[in-house]
Amino acid sequence: MNEKLEAFGRLLKIMDELREKCPWDREQTFESLRKLTIEETYELGDAILQADLQEIKKELGDVLLHIVFYAKIGEEKKAFDIADVINSLNEKLIYRHPHIYGEVDVTNAREVEQNWESLKLKEKGRKKKTVLEGVPASLPALVKANRIQEKASGVGFDxxxxxxxxxxxxxxxxxxxxxxxxxxxxxxxxxxxxxxxxxxxxxxxxxxDPEAALERTNLKFIKRFNYLESQTLKKGKDLKGLSLAEMDKYWDEAKKLE
Incomplete structure (x- = not known):
């Protein structure tokens, strides 16, 4: 535990120094970081889909950097700091897991999800009043559809x-x-x-996960199509000049190589 705390403390110190001394870091705002945070999140998603543990570790670091960066800006605005962020998260986790930290009994993950959604609606001081208000409007449509359905299911509509x-x-x-x-x-x-x-x-x-399933098919299609294209080029031909039967031949070869 001490090693982890020391590593996190070092990160906070580095963030303080960068914010003070680096011209680029000093200019960043919540708004300027937003698009970069989205990009880093997608890069983490790619690493997870590729099951690349070293890349996942790297991308988690990039995402953590953004969290610390936002907290530093919040501290400068005298709105919140990293301790506030973490303590708020700790309290939320304890409140939403009464089957661990309270006396609620659950028998499966589905009941945990249903309790989670019910508790979210009961939290004091919450601005969101409806089940689906918590779904970000900017989510990609496929991810949004899945999240909408999860939330509806969480309150028994399923x-x-x-x-x-x-x-x-x-x-x-x-x-x-x-x-x-x-x-x-x-x-x-x-x-x-x-x-x-x-x-x-x-x-x-x-x-x-529909997003992961579709991306798996995307990657599979790309791999097979790239094989089709490479074999065509090796023979000095152009894809547009191939018949569908010739394309299917290379496609089937690519499938067999998987």
Whole structure:
């Protein structure tokens, strides 16, 4: 523990020095750091998807730097400091885990999630009054859909059994097909959205992160397509000049190499 505290103390000292002496660090604000924080978060996400432990360690450091940076700016504004940030987090964790620090009994993770959402709504001094207000508006649509569904589920708005979701998925597919047949452009977009939302729900119910699942497929497609392109170039050809059958041949080769 002492080693960890010393490391964290050293980081805080370095942050103080950078904020005082470095022209770039001195100019940063909450607003200027925001886009960089988002970028660092995505880089951490990439490292996690790649299961690269050394890269995860590095990216966690970058994210931690941003947290310390924001706390330092808050301290300068006499609004809060890093101790306030950590103490607030400690209190929240204890309050929202009454099954650990209180007398509440739970039997599974789902009950923990439901208690968490209920307790969030009861916290004193909270500005947010509804379940879904806590979902950031700037989240990417796929991540937002998953978070909305998790929060709704946390207060009991969910299917009793995962397999029940497939009736909804089939319903959305049929409605989309109807609009495609009618060539109703506005409704086609709406029905695609409904279908995507239903599929995100299905993934959640089966314990699959839809963002990670889609990114896994993205990476798989990129790998196979790059193989297709490289083999085409080796033969002195151009992708546009290949037939679909020739492309499928290289695609199947790429699949076999995985």
């Amino acid at each position: 299917w009793e059994h995962p397999e029940q979701v497939w009736d909804k998925v089939k319903e959305e597919v049929n409605e989309l097909q109807d609009e495609l047949t009618a060539d109703n452009r506005d409704e086609i977009e709406a029905e695609f959205g409904d279908l995507f939302f239903a599929m995100v729900n299905a993934a959640r119910l089966y314990g699959v």
